[in-house]
Amino acid sequence: PLPSVPLQDIRNTVGNIPMEWYQDFPHIGYNLDGKKIYKPIRNKDELDMFLEKMENPDYWRTVQDKMTGADVRLTDEQLELVQRLQRGQFGDVNFDPYEPAVDFFTHEVMIHPVTNRPADKRSFIPSLIEKEKVSKLVHAIKMGWIKPRKPKDDTPTYYDLWAHEDPNSILGRHKMHVPAPKLRLPGHEESYNPPPHYLLSEEERLAWEQQEPAERRLNFVPQQHRCLRAVPAYPRFIHERFERCLDLYLCPRQRKMRVNVDPEDLIPKLPKPRDLQPFPTTQALIYRGHTSLVRCLSVSPSGQWLVSGSDDGTVRFWEVSTARCMRTLPVGAVVKSVAWNPNPTLCLVAVAVEQSVLLVNPCLGDKLLYGATDQLLEAYVPPEEERVQPVQWVLPGAEEHGKGIRLIVQHGKPVKQVTWHGKGDYFSSVVSDTSSRQVLIHQSSKRWSQAPFQRSKGMVQCVSFHPTRPFFFVATQRYVRVYNLLKQELTKKLMSNCKWVSSMAIHPGGDNVICGSYDSKLAWFDLDLSTRPYQLLRHHRRALRSVAFHRHYPLFASGSDDGTVIVCHGMVYNDLLQNPLLVPVKVLKGHVITLDLGVLDVLFHPTQPWVFSSGADGTVRLYT
């Protein structure tokens, strides 16, 4: 106990509390009477403190009493006590820490008990509480809630698991099982010190950063480090392992049949084009003269003359072998179609110009021949009774007659196409109209026309006669209808599988038809086989404009807007069991694409394996 030495009897009654509580108050507590004890006035500044420290000899033994705030000078006894405590000694001077120890109980066993109290009764009778506890345990054991401790399992954790492996006992599950694919092994670019060209350049790195993480071909940026010491930890290592784990148990596995074929094997084995000769291979002649696109072509049955009709309003007659323009016939409008009469004893060309079909005698070749033609036309005797005709047959004036025009068949509507029957007497014209009179069949010798159809079945694209039998082919937008002219009935309807048929040609045998379409397909029909195309050929890249068969050779050609003519070998066998053999043999280029149009018409020479083509560039070309 510290005896405090108060100067006055100021005793603070606040008790044993932290004095900081009174920090903000002017008083420091209350005295016995309940009056406030005010804090002593402290107006000493640093200098005063210092002076006091220098001057007061008892400064070092002066402490401040926290309870009263007064300075207290420690007495000598107090000082001694403080020093003793600082040294770690007992506070009491008189206390002797080294007194001899006296045992309270001796370690020797005595004869008599220390206390003579008799044992309790409860030490003789079984404890109820314990009994309750035990019975609870017994009950729990009985009920199986508490289980005996398991014997230590001392079998080794690892043993030879595959000691009796039997490869035959593999379950069915394992046959179906798809083992996890292994991770890809790293390439050169993953090395810490790759060859310099594997490092990404600046733009490649930018591209890499802009890609989605899933899209990147490499999931890291190749880096180069000078030495092994400089290689840092890979920050995505745990990620990658985790992704692998996810892949292993969340990704569906599937056996993907890797097509491991040699691409060369995929290419069908076709007979060599060299073995399929003859066919046109090179461009031989160019017939120049037209100033606008040449829409149509036709060859005389002898193969000596070529006629072409163009958008510049002229029909030109050429000599095939020399490319000389023999005659030019101005007709004053766009020539949509020309057709040379296939009868070799006649020299007559049908030209479709605007709303009329002109029958022109070109006056070329044998004088006897074209004289006979004129005579034949003039030998017409008008019938007694005038029949109602869908068209008007008009004789041309003298001037036109001088140009060679012998007859004018005036239709009410623009004529699209004109085509001759094989015999050379009948010809048919197609009018761009939606009515039933789209197709007209004319007989030139009797100057008589008729409209064979009662109802229109859609826009007729082109028509054609069967070369030998009385069939008539009409191609509408999507179908090709075959009519029997004798029986006057529909015999077949061919589905072209194309969007818009543009042209049609009939095999000279008459059993096969090809259709070109504006969606760049060429359909080959075998009339005996089915009404669907036997084969659809997608050789051209743009719309097909025209197709043609050769009269003798097994060749057919197609001309397209992409400026090419593709010549194919199309062998038709007499044996019905054998399917036709179609082999493309040559791609002929030469026409320049103008106004997005390339080749507008193709045509074979009647006797030679030559092909003519007329193009939008105003030329006619001959390939031999």
Next chain:
Amino acid sequence: RRLCILKGIYPHEPKHKKKVNKGSTAPRTFYLLKDIKFLLHEPIVNKFREYKVFVRKLRKAYGKSEWSTVERLKDNKPTYKLDHIVKERYPTFIDALRDLDDALSMCFLFSTFPRTGKCHVQTIQLCRRLAVEFQNYVIASRSLRKVFLSIKGIYYQAEVLGQPVTWITPYAFAHDHPTDVDYRVMATFTEFYTTLLGFVNFRLYHSLNLLYPPKIDSQADAELKPTEGKEYAMDSESYLERLSALSSSLARVVAPTHEDEVEMDEFPVEGETAEQMDAKKKEQEALEKHKKLFEGLRFFLNREVPREPLAFVIRSFGGQVSWDKSLCIGATYDATDPSITHHIIDRPHVEKQVVGRYYLQPQWVFDSVNAKLCLPVADYFPGVLLPPHLSPFVTEQEGDYVPPEKLKLLALQRGENPDEESEEEEEEEEEEEDDNDKEEEEEEDESEKEEEMKLKKMEEQKTQSNKALPVKVTAGKVRVEDKQRLEQEQQSEEKRLAIMMMKKREKYLYKKIMFGKKRKVREANKLAAKRKAHDTALREEKKKSKKAQRA
């Protein structure tokens, strides 16, 4: 989910997704019904349930602070074993080896985790033990084949019983644990993988007549014990440490009786020609030689070099290795040992060199292993700009891009020594390559051009013939037409025509294949071009520096 991982069940992609998914095409995972039934019959499901019950009881007991119950429950903690699942998933040992890649990678990753947080300490310790055991096996069987230092980690490839086993270990740095990774999934995988790896290790050790759990050769042990015992107080730990030091050989059940030296009996298989036999024999010899690559060499690893991978690689090719004693337990000889032949160092320069040993950078060890021969040391001296480290896993097929370094290496392997004229050769090679590329390009273009060319020629001819009449007659040039070229043109044209006749589906396939091929060629060309640009830049720099020196 856990069961799926353990049993290796994976979802299936249904054939008709829309039909299965009741009309919607939203992505969903589909499991086979058979697989689900299969999972239901698994006995381990009951064990999992028991464990769940146990955890619940334990939590309850804790909540009530019934400590005796807690004790009792803990004593009876249910355990489960995955042995039968391992056996079921891998009916034969070879199957297990085939799937070892992921197991090893995972174990090596987990063994580098810190012992706190993330996952159980026991798991980490077990992983560490199994990984070390496997490394010891690889050393003992000398089955390591390839090593690759990538930026991701170190890839190893060993050939265990004829199966290539590849694994990756991270570089020895602390991981910064990503937050978007579900460690429970990883832990479940690890649980299975540790079981698998344990059994595989057991079997592998027994196939080599080694004791399992591995014991260090008693002879070596005796040498080590007195010195090491003092520094490492904890015996159990020091054992693993010493094992992981990989410096001493393991005890065998049967003393090694030089069985390795026994010549392989030759069973001439029918239909196998002598050439094949010869090739086989040669391959065998090469393999043997590769296995003994570092035999007789004594390495010393400086302290800044990653010790474990290097010690592992060197030891598995028969070299002896030691390191600074303070670095790790198990150092067998000192840095001052005069018999050291190679000192692996990774500093820019050496302070004091001892005569009679090569000071090399660590890449030399790895490159030599991959090249299957001790490479010339000159490129690998400390402070020298290292040659590129190539991946040994890349096998170039025909038409692939081969970096020039690889060509050089192949030449070395063939026994040529192109060191002196290496640069010239390189250039030549490059030129050749370039030529090849050009040719390829040309070929591509040719097919397109040729047609035009032909037509042009024809036209020329025609115009000539046409114009010949009025204009003076010019002497016709004799056009020497390359017959070969013509033939080629013809062939390519035939091919194009044939392609036109292909069916739609086949055409699609053909185009796809050709696209892939072309892309490959394009990439190779790109690489070659880059390389060339780099080389020319280097050469110019050299020239400049030379000029500067002269000036």
